[in-house]
Amino acid sequence: LSLGYETELHISSGTNATKIIRGKGGLKLYQGANIKDLYLAAVLEQDYTYSPNRSKYAWEAGFALEQNPAPNLRLKYSGLYRNFFRTSNEKATDYLYELALNASAEIDLWANLKFAPYASLYQARGKFVSSAGRNVKYGLSLKYSFIYKPFIH
Numbered sequence: 001l002s003l004g005y006e007t008e009l010h011i012s013s014g015t016n017a018t019k020i021i022r023g024k025g026g027l028k029l030y031q032g033a034n035i036k037d038l039y040l041a042a043v044l045e046q047d048y049t050y051s052p053n054r055s056k057y058a059w060e061a062g063f064a065l066e067q068n069p070a071p072n073l074r075l076k077y078s079g080l081y082r083n084f085f086r087t088s089n090e091k092a093t094d095y096l097y098e099l100a101l102n103a104s105a106e107i108d109l110w111a112n113l114k115f116a117p118y119a120s121l122y123q124a125r126g127k128f129v130s131s132a133g134r135n136v137k138y139g140l141s142l143k144y145s146f147i148y149k150p151f152i153h
Contacts, residue, residue, distance in 0.1 A: 001025045019048040024060065037064040043082060050091065058084040072108035077101075084127070092128050099123040106143065114143040 006020040026041025043058040062080035069075065079101040084094065104118035117140050125132035 016049050021046045021048070026060070034065060034067055035063070036066050037062065037078075039063075049093070054087075054089055054091075056084055056087065056094065058082050074106040076104045076106070086127075090127050092126065094127045096125045096127045112145050114145075116141045116143050 002024045004022045006018060006022060008017050011017045023044045024041040026039055028037065028039050030038040039060075039062050041060045041062075043060050045056040045058070047054050047056060060080055060082040063078065065077040067075040079099070082095075082098045084096060099122070101121045102118065103120075104116055107115045109115050118138070120137045121134065123132050123134040
């Protein structure tokens with residue numbers, strides 16, 4: 001089970017800010033050493049972007065993989081596909097499906113500092129359009145992690 005809230009930090013003029021509460025419940029099909037997660041889920045979204053608010057229903061499949069080909073290198077892959085069911089009160093902004101794929105590499109540089117190039121693909125198709133839109137991002141990031149344990153001796 002999971003519960004989340006989706007919104008926007010920067011709103012384009014003349015549009016409403018996305019406000020969606022999303023709940024998921026489903027089956028974890030597999031979890032192991034390299035396949036970290038493989039699941040199927042039922043999805044309920046409550047969309048408060050426009051008034052009156054509306055409920056949307058979907059099914060979702062997702063995965064997360066991780067490989068360690070070298071001691072200082074981790075490769076991570078994840079993705080999800082969400083397919084929305086038809087309803088009687090659909091709007092032009094409603095999706096037929098969403099697809100998100102991510103790939104990254106974490107390379108240990110020094111102590112807790114990691115270099116992490118990544119790529120991501122997001123694709124979606126609206127219910128009333130004939131083609132999908134997509135967004136591809138590539139980037140480089142530095143990651144630093146530190147765990148503070150004040151009460152452990």
